[in-house]
Every structure is written in C-alpha cells, then in structure tokens.
Amino acid sequence: MEEQDKFCDYLSGVNPVWCPGCGYYGILGALVEAFVDLKLPSKELALISGIGCASRLPYFVKSYGFHGIHGRALPIAQGVKIANPNLTVVTVGGDGDGLAIGGGHFPHVARNNVDLTYILFNNAIYGMTKGQFSPTTTLFSSTKTSPFGLTGEALNPSALAIVYGASFVARGFSVKKEQLKDLIMQGIRHPGFAFIEILSSCSSFNTTDMNVARLLKAIDTVPADHDPENPVEALRLAGDESKIHLGVLRRSSRPSLEDRFQEIEKKAQRGKSHGIDSLVRQFA
Amino acid sequence: MMHDFTLRVAGESGEGVITVGETVARIAAREGLQLVTFRTFPAEIKGGACMMQLRLSDQKISYHGEKVDCLVALNQAALDENFPDLKEQGVLLCEAECDVIEDGLSATVYKVPFERIAVREIGSRISKNIVVLGVLAELLAIPKPRVEEFLAEKFAKKSEAILDHNMQALEKGICFARENFSKREGFGFPPGKPERHLLMTGNEAIALGSAAAGVKCFFGYPITPASEIMEWLAVHLPRMGGKVLQTEDEISAICAVAGASWAGEKAMTATSGPGVSLMSEALGLLSIAEIPAVIVDSQRGGPSTGLPTKTEQSDLMLAIHGSHGDAPRVVIAPTSVSECITMMGAAFYFAEKYQMPVIVLVDQALSARVETVKPGIVEEIPKSSRLRAQAPAEGNFARYKLANSPVSPAAIPGTDGCEHMVTGMEHDEFGNFACDDETHTAMTVKRFRKLEEIEHDPLTQNLCQSIGEGRADIGVVTWGSSAGPVEEAIAEARRLGISVRGLVPKILNPLPHAQMKKFFSEVNRVIVPELNFTGQLASQLRATYRVPTISLTKIKGVPLEPSEIVAKIIEATDGLQQRSARRYGRAR
Numbered sequence: 001m002e003e004q005d006k007f008c009d010y011l012s013g014v015n016p017v018w019c020p021g022c023g024y025y026g027i028l029g030a031l032v033e034a035f036v037d038l039k040l041p042s043k044e045l046a047l048i049s050g051i052g053c054a055s056r057l058p059y060f061v062k063s064y065g066f067h068g069i070h071g072r073a074l075p076i077a078q079g080v081k082i083a084n085p086n087l088t089v090v091t092v093g094g095d096g097d098g099l100a101i102g103g104g105h106f107p108h109v110a111r112n113n114v115d116l117t118y119i120l121f122n123n124a125i126y127g128m129t130k131g132q133f134s135p136t137t138t139l140f141s142s143t144k145t146s147p148f149g150l151t152g153e154a155l156n157p158s159a160l161a162i163v164y165g166a167s168f169v170a171r172g173f174s175v176k177k178e179q180l181k182d183l184i185m186q187g188i189r190h191p192g193f194a195f196i197e198i199l200s201s202c203s204s205f206n207t208t209d210m211n212v213a214r215l216l217k218a219i220d221t222v223p224a225d226h227d228p229e230n231p232v233e234a235l236r237l238a239g240d241e242s243k244i245h246l247g248v249l250r251r252s253s254r255p256s257l258e259d260r261f262q263e264i265e266k267k268a269q270r271g272k273s274h275g276i277d278s279l280v281r282q283f284a
Numbered sequence: 285m286m287h288d289f290t291l292r293v294a295g296e297s298g299e300g301v302i303t304v305g306e307t308v309a310r311i312a313a314r315e316g317l318q319l320v321t322f323r324t325f326p327a328e329i330k331g332g333a334c335m336m337q338l339r340l341s342d343q344k345i346s347y348h349g350e351k352v353d354c355l356v357a358l359n360q361a362a363l364d365e366n367f368p369d370l371k372e373q374g375v376l377l378c379e380a381e382c383d384v385i386e387d388g389l390s391a392t393v394y395k396v397p398f399e400r401i402a403v404r405e406i407g408s409r410i411s412k413n414i415v416v417l418g419v420l421a422e423l424l425a426i427p428k429p430r431v432e433e434f435l436a437e438k439f440a441k442k443s444e445a446i447l448d449h450n451m452q453a454l455e456k457g458i459c460f461a462r463e464n465f466s467k468r469e470g471f472g473f474p475p476g477k478p479e480r481h482l483l484m485t486g487n488e489a490i491a492l493g494s495a496a497a498g499v500k501c502f503f504g505y506p507i508t509p510a511s512e513i514m515e516w517l518a519v520h521l522p523r524m525g526g527k528v529l530q531t532e533d534e535i536s537a538i539c540a541v542a543g544a545s546w547a548g549e550k551a552m553t554a555t556s557g558p559g560v561s562l563m564s565e566a567l568g569l570l571s572i573a574e575i576p577a578v579i580v581d582s583q584r585g586g587p588s589t590g591l592p593t594k595t596e597q598s599d600l601m602l603a604i605h606g607s608h609g610d611a612p613r614v615v616i617a618p619t620s621v622s623e624c625i626t627m628m629g630a631a632f633y634f635a636e637k638y639q640m641p642v643i644v645l646v647d648q649a650l651s652a653r654v655e656t657v658k659p660g661i662v663e664e665i666p667k668s669s670r671l672r673a674q675a676p677a678e679g680n681f682a683r684y685k686l687a688n689s690p691v692s693p694a695a696i697p698g699t700d701g702c703e704h705m706v707t708g709m710e711h712d713e714f715g716n717f718a719c720d721d722e723t724h725t726a727m728t729v730k731r732f733r734k735l736e737e738i739e740h741d742p743l744t745q746n747l748c749q750s751i752g753e754g755r756a757d758i759g760v761v762t763w764g765s766s767a768g769p770v771e772e773a774i775a776e777a778r779r780l781g782i783s784v785r786g787l788v789p790k791i792l793n794p795l796p797h798a799q800m801k802k803f804f805s806e807v808n809r810v811i812v813p814e815l816n817f818t819g820q821l822a823s824q825l826r827a828t829y830r831v832p833t834i835s836l837t838k839i840k841g842v843p844l845e846p847s848e849i850v851a852k853i854i855e856a857t858d859g860l861q862q863r864s865a866r867r868y869g870r871a872r
Contacts, residue, residue, distance in 0.1 A: 079543025268522035
C-alpha cells in the first residue's frame with residue numbers, strides 16, 4: 001500500500017527506546033502521518049529536541065535531527081529557523097524539558113513568533129530519570145522526590161502558551177490519533193509559533209495523573225462555536241478545571257520573526273546592500 | 285627620534301572627558317599618527333570618576349603609556365587621583381578653582397577657568413569640553429583646521445547655531461591658551477603624515493572583523509564590557525544581509541548559535557565571563573556535536589558579578605576547560621585592536637575548518653581602548669569554509685565518519701540524501717547514540733585529534749609572536765592585552781643591559797608547542813605576567829611543559845604597567861646572578 005510505504009519512508013530505522021505501553025508511540029505515529037499527509041520532504045525537515053524520553057524522538061524519524069541539551073531545544077530550533085527559513089522546524093520535548101529547566105525560553109520564542117512548531121509531550125512526570133515530579137504533576141502527588149506529597153501547583157502548558165502570546169495553541173491526547181494528526185498539521189501550516197500540548201500517559205512512572213481511562217472521561221472537544229481569535233475565551237477554555245478541552249484553543253495572525261527580519265533588512269539597507277568597505281569607512 | 289606623547293584627561297563622567305579624548309584621538313588618526321588609548325569607566329550609570337589616556341607617536345606603539353606628559357584635571361578629585369602619574373617636566377592643566385601645592389614642583393601648572401569661560405563667555409556649561417579642546421589644540425599644536433573639520437562633522441545634524449556655539453567655545457579656548465601659556469616646541473602633536481589611519485575600539489574591531497569574516501547570525505545577551513559588539517552588529521549586520529537577535533539569556537544565545545551554525549551559517553555570540561559560565565554546558569555540546577561556533581569573551585574582574593567595569597585576564601582556565609567531560613575547543617587571544625579584526629577571521633577559520641567552538645579572549649581594557657588601525661586591514665582576514673559532504677551512493681550518511689582526518693564532511697539541513705542526527709550524546713558515525721566504550725574512545729580521540737591538526741595548521745604558525753631572538757637570561761611569556769606593556773618592558777630592560785626576550789602565544793589552546801618548546805630551551809628563567817590572581821597561563825605552562833615559572837600577577841582592574849614588569853625582570857636577574865654566584869663561587 002502506497003500510504004504505508006510513505007510512512008516507512010519517514011522512519012530512520014532506529015527503533016524507539018520507549019517503554020511498552022508508552023503514550024509516545026501514538027504521538028510518533030500521528031507526527032509521521034502528519035508529515036506524510038503534508039508531503040514534507042525529509043531533507044527539509046528539522047526535528048529539534050532537548051533531553052528526556054520525548055526528546056529521543058528525532059532519532060526515530062528520517063530527517064535532519066538535533067538532539068541538544070536539557071531544556072534548550074527551543075533556542076536551538078530558533079537558531080536553525082533564523083539561519084534557514086526554508087526548513088520546516090519541529091521541536092519536541094517533555095514537560096520537564098520545556099517547563100522546568102527550559103521554562104525561561106518558552107515565552108521568548110512565543111513572543112518572537114518564530115515560525116516553528118513546538119510539541120510538548122505532557123506526561124506529568126520525569127520518566128527518563130525514573131519517576132520524579134515534573135512542573136505539571138498534580139499538587140499533593142506522591143513521587144520519588146515528593147514522598148510526602150508535592151508542594152507546588154501544576155502548571156498548565158496551554159494556558160501559559162496563550163499568555164506568552166503564542167499565535168497558535170492546541171491541545172491533543174496521545175490516544176486520539178486522528179485529531180492529533182490534524183492538530184499537528186494545522187500547527188506546521190501555521191505561519192508563526194505553533195504550540196501543541198499533548199497529554200500522554202507514562203506507563204512506568206505516572207499512571208495516575210495521566211491515567212488514560214480517567215482522561216477519556218475528562219476530555220471534551222473544544223466547542224464548535226469557540227473563537228480562537230479571542231484570547232480571553234482561549235484562556236478560559238485552556239484553564240477550565242471541569243473539562244480538559246482538546247482542539248485548537250488559540251489562533252491569531254501576526255508577523256513572524258522572519259517577517260520582522262525582512263523589514264529590518266529593508267530599513268537597514270534603504271534599497272542597497274552594503275559591502276564591508278562601506279562599514280570600514282565609518283572609522284576613517 | 286621617535287615622537288612619543290601621552291595625554292590624560294580626567295574628571296567626572298558627563299563632564300566631557302571622553303568627548304575631548306575621542307576628538308583628539310580622531311584627529312591624531314587623521315593626521316596619520318599611531319595611537320593607543322586607555323579609559324576607565326565608573327560603575328555608576330551617571331557620574332563617577334573617569335579618565336581617558338592617549339598616547340600618540342609617529343611610530344608603532346603597543347601600550348597606552350605609563351607617566352603622562354600632559355594631564356587635564358577637570359576637578360579636584362581628578363587632580364588628586366591622577367597627579368602622581370604626571371611626568372616631572374609635564375604640564376598640568378586644571379580647573380582654576382583646584383588647589384595645587386606648587387612648592388618644589390617641577391611640572392608646569394596652568395590653571396584654566398574652563399567652566400567660567402563656558403558659562404560666562406559662551407553661555408552654556410555643556411560647551412566646557414569644547415573650551416578644553418580649544419586650550420589643548422593650542423597647547424599641543426593640534427592643527428586647528430582638523431579640529432574645526434571634526435566639529436563640523438560632529439554637529440552636522442544639529443542646527444547652525446549649535447555648531448556656531450561650539451566654534452566660539454573652541455576659539456575662546458585657543459585664545460586663552462595663546463594669551464596665558466608659553467609655547468613649548470615639540471610638545472604634543474608631531475608633524476602629520478599623509479596616510480590616514482582608521483580609529484576604533486576593540487569591541488568595534490571585533491564586530492567589524494566578524495562582519496568581514498562573513499558572520500551571518502549573531503545572538504547575544506547584553507553584558508558589560510561586551511555589549512557594544514552586539515550593538516554595532518545590530519546596526520550594521522542587517523546592511524550586509526545578516527541577522528542579530530538579543531536573546532533572553534546567554535544560554536539561549538549560544539544554543540541559537542549552535543542551531544544557526546548547524547543550519548549552515550557562520551554564527552557567533554559575544555559575552556563576558558558570567559555569560560561564558562552560563563554557556564559552558566553548550567560549549568560541550570558544540571564540541572561533541574562538532575558544530576562550528578565563535579564565542580567572544582571580553583573578560584572583566586572577579587568571579588560571579590565581580591568587578592563588571594574593570595579589566596582582568598582571569599577566564600583562561602574557563603575558556604580552555606569550562607564544561608564537563610573532555611570537550612576540546614580552540615582558544616585564541618588578540619593583543620591589539622588591529623588583531624581584534626584579523627583574529628575574528630582566525631576564529632571563523634578554525635571554527636569552520638575544524639567544526640568546533642572557538643573562544644576569543646579579550647578583556648575590558650582591550651574592548652574599550654581606542655587604537656589606530658591601518659585601512660587595508662580587512663583584506664588580511666583569512667577566508668574560512670566548512671568541508672561539505674556529498675550524499676552517499678547508498679545507505680545512510682555518516683556525519684561523524686571515522687577516517688584519516690578527524691574532520692568529517694558536514695551536510696547542512698536541506699541537502700538531499702544526507703539526513704542525519706547531531707547530538708550531545710556520545711554517538712556512532714551516523715550520529716546515533718552509542719554508549720559503548722569503544723565508540724566513546726574512538727570519538728573522543730577523533731575530537732582531540734583536531735587540536736593536533738590545528739597545532740600544525742599554517743595559520744597557527746602566525747599566532748605566536750617572538751620579541752627578540754636567540755638565547756637570553758630571562759624569557760617573558762604573556763598573553764592577550766598584557767602583550768603591549770610586556771613589549772615595552774622588554775625594550776626598557778634591554779636598555780638597562782639585561783638579556784631578555786619575550787614570547788606571546790596568541791593561540792592558547794592548543795598552544796603553539798614547537799615555538800613554546802624552542803623558547804623554553806633558549807631562556808634561563810621564565811616570567812609570566814598576567815592580570816589574574818592565580819597565574820592561569822603560568823599554571824598552564826607548568827602543566828604542559830614542566831617549566832618553572834615566575835608569576836607576575838595583578839588584579840587591580842587596570843592593565844599591567846611596563847615598570848612593574850621591568851621590576852620583576854630585574855628581580856629575576858638578581859636571582860640568576862645569585863644562583864650563578866652559588867654555582868661558580870663568588871668573584872674575589
């Protein structure tokens with residue numbers, strides 16, 4: 001079958017190292033299907049990650065992959081996109097990578113509206129280091145490093161993205177693969193910074209916060225009449241504690257960083273490109 | 285005979301000290317004179333003591349001078365602070381209200397009511413600096429048309445009235461000097477030369493050199509004393525089609541450099557010690573992932589926030605070793621403003637050719653000092669390029685191919701058929717993570733072999749300056765901006781009849797071993813002057829070459845002075861004489 005062949009075309013041949021039953025397999029599947037449907041050539045695809053279980057994903061996909069350092073996927077991805085705007089840049093990582101150690105970069109890549117897609121795998125636990133709490137673990141949870149109950153409130157990644165000014169914010173669930181594929185495709189097509197939070201279970205270390213059976217009862221699709229252009233409504237849905245809304249929460253249209261750079265170049269050059277000689281002359 | 289003149293202007297920040305100094309400097313450069321300057325910065329944003337010193341000559345100089353021929357003190361505090369540095373036969377120009385104890389003083393003292401002239405005769409206090417300039421123009425024989433030409437340019441965008449105002453202030457200053465001072469022959473400016481020099485700071489030179497070397501992406505975070513590099517590039521790089529982005533911190537800056545460089549563009553950042561500390565983890569990433577990157581560290585004083593506006597050379601160990609694990613990188617250190625231009629070319633040359641991070645170590649004094657530079661200098665910048673891969677006929681592309689050369693052809697994203705992983709994990713030839721001991725050993729050796737190749741690179745051979753040749757009692761080894769005072773000190777010690785020579789490695793990792801070893805075999809004692817507490821280069825030399833060294837360290841926030849180095853040389857000579865006396869018995 002042609003479709004399946006194409007799916008295989010995107011696999012690097014390196015097998016995932018994730019635990020059996022990990023929600024990330026579903027995300028990998030949805031991501032590759034999105035690439036297939038978008039007909040993205042592997043050579044123009046840059047997959048950037050930090051450190052953690054989710055950050056291993058680039059090894060498994062045929063693409064130009066960059067497995068960087070903990071928490072720094074977004075700054076690396078930003079550099080890639082700025083240097084070569086023709087690439088499709090997709091950044092993947094976990095909740096610890098993106099919201100704990102890397103939490104300081106997220107707002108800035110969002111407000112700069114760098115044209116890349118940031119997919120945050122939210123399993124509310126540190127899986128790779130085997131079971132310590134993450135910034136999205138539920139308050140009072142008992143983990144290896146919070147044996148008497150967690151003291152900090154959980155962060156809400158989608159709500160943060162909206163507040164940070166991300167021009168596209170969506171939430172998906174690893175077991176809802178069709179919807180997830182659609183959200184990823186929308187995110188990649190979005191001209192600007194696209195953030196996608198994906199809820200996922202951790203079969204080894206967090207079967208409570210992200211318990212699939214519980215989540216299936218708690219989720220709801222974003223209402224059909226939701227206007228993602230309205231940031232207040234978007235934030236209300238993202239922060240709704242009665243239901244977990246899946247779908248596109250926020251969408252706005254504003255110039256990307258690349259658009260800004262083009263404007264800057266125009267302003268600086270005033271119609272003519274300058275050589276080094278003209279720069280030397282100002283020191284005479 | 286060499287014409288050599290040193291001027292110092294001192295006062296409160298905001299009094300026009302720097303304007304006066306920079307104007308005199310610009311005119312000297314246009315007159316074809318050689319110039320080295322030094323200035324201090326108060327830690328305060330407004331106010332605080334500051335000074336600018338200019339040494340000018342009709343021949344090559346490499347240091348801003350120790351004692352000054354002429355001191356301009358705009359207030360009492362500036363006078364008290366700077367007076368001890370005035371030469372015995374020097375000229376002091378000070379604000380009329382200052383107290384000067386003239387008893388037994390051999391210097392000439394001129395009290396000038398700078399402020400009163402500005403306020404009463406021009407009607408504006410802010411034109412005081414132009415009055416000072418006028419007085420200096422007359423006293424130092426600065427060609428008046430040059431000063432007028434400069435003021436006309438400076439105020440070109442202001443109204444006619446403002447220019448007129450300043451021309452009047454200049455004239456008042458000149459008249460005051462003419463009426464009250466006696467003429468001194470040969471004091472100040474020597475006759476000009478036909479060629480005009482460029483004039484710029486070390487930071488401007490670094491920025492210009494980077495642009496000339498072809499940098500396309502700059503990412504940085506503001507920090508004293510390196511910010512001007514980003515500020516200059518923010519204005520000028522977009523004119524050449526490059527991009528500059530101020531990131532949220534230094535970690536983001538270096539990581540964006542990694543991303544941009546991997547994507548195929550020449551990329552850099554510039555920071556100071558605190559920034560390099562934050563970047564240390566990413567230095568390891570650049571090293572293991574074999575990504576070219578250029579990092580400028582303009583060193584300041586102390587650990588942590590330390591002394592942000594003072595100079596020091598205390599990041600050498602950080603530059604060579606900072607980051608966990610064995611992570612090779614190149615460290616180079618220019619010694620002058622001119623070298624700040626050419627060595628940015630060297631930085632990109634090494635980074636691109638050997639696919640690894642290159643740290644350029646300068647310091648606050650070099651970053652801020654204004655120096656003359658010859659106009660054709662950008663043509664001396666070496667060309668740099670990265671070895672590019674071709675798609676393999678079959679199978680996957682091996683980004684980290686183990687072969688004779690430790691440098692593997694690189695493929696930039698977008699290249700057909702070369703999809704691959706780069707990673708901070710230990711990896712096999714294809715970039716897939718591999719934690720077995722064989723792979724880790726082979727890959728570590730591959731990465732370190734680059735340093736061996738760099739040691740033998742033709743460019744490296746030019747990155748070690750010998751001061752004098754042959755055998756000598758004393759050898760002085762130094763680095764970075766301390767080279768200037770060392771050069772002067774060696775000349776002075778030779779005048780005193782001491783057998784001494786010097787060596788200035790401008791590449792500090794890898795060290796230019798052949799030249800270093802030859803030097804150590806030719807001198808009896810090694811003195812290592814540097815601006816840090818622990819003697820970081822000295823430690824490095826002892827560890828690498830097992831040579832005993834005599835450290836001369838200084839952490840006063842200002843450059844070494846030649847006299848301090850001469851004193852150390854004399855001290856070492858005494859030691860030598862005593863030792864030879866012990867060995868051969870005393871003469872009877």
